[in-house]
Amino acid sequence: xxxxxxxxxxxxxxxxxxxxxxxxxxxxxYTGIWVAxxxxxxxxxxxxxxxxxxxxxxxxxxxxxxxxxxxxxILLSSSLVNGFWVDGFWWALLFSxxxxxxxxxxxxxxxxxxxxx
Numbered sequence: 001x002x003x004x005x006x007x008x009x010x011x012x013x014x015x016x017x018x019x020x021x022x023x024x025x026x027x028x029x030y031t032g033i034w035v036a037x038x039x040x041x042x043x044x045x046x047x048x049x050x051x052x053x054x055x056x057x058x059x060x061x062x063x064x065x066x067x068x069x070x071x072x073x074i075l076l077s078s079s080l081v082n083g084f085w086v087d088g089f090w091w092a093l094l095f096s097x098x099x100x101x102x103x104x105x106x107x108x109x110x111x112x113x114x115x116x117x
Contacts, residue, residue, distance in 0.1 A: 006107065010036035013102045018084070021098075023091030027083035035084045038077045047073060070096035 011032035018026035026032055050069045051058065058065040071093040078086045086092045 005110065007033065007036045007040065009106050009110065010039070010099075010103060013099055013106070014039075014084075017095055017098055017102070021091060021095060023087040024095050025085050025087075031081065031083035034081050035077055038081055039073060042073045042077060046076070067093060067097065070100065074099075 011029065014035045015026055015029055015032040018024045018032075026035070047069060050072065051066070054065055054069065071089055074086060074092040074096045075089065078084050078092070086095060
């Protein structure tokens with residue numbers, strides 16, 4: 001049940017950010033759900049491979065290259081999901097930063113709400 005809630009929250013954030021940022025576009029909320037699923041799957045399977053392959057660069061940049069990897073994940077998901085597109089790398093970077101920030105706030109809020117004292 002938590003997984004479904006997390007996907008729906010992420011889809012809401014994706015749709016909200018796409019309406020807020022002029023460089024990202026989405027057709028509807030159902031597309032947002034697919035984007036959330038694709039981003040989640042890419043974070044599970046592709047992101048660890050990219051981190052391992054770019055480990056020297058990540059170490060040299062003190063982890064800042066992970067922001068580039070997040071932008072690449074957003075660009076890949078925009079090429080896989082019809083109805084979601086990002087205009088360029090910098091919009092993908094800003095989108096991934098805002099998505100991570102909003103996810104951390106909302107997941108922390110809803111995570112504390114479900115805990116029993």
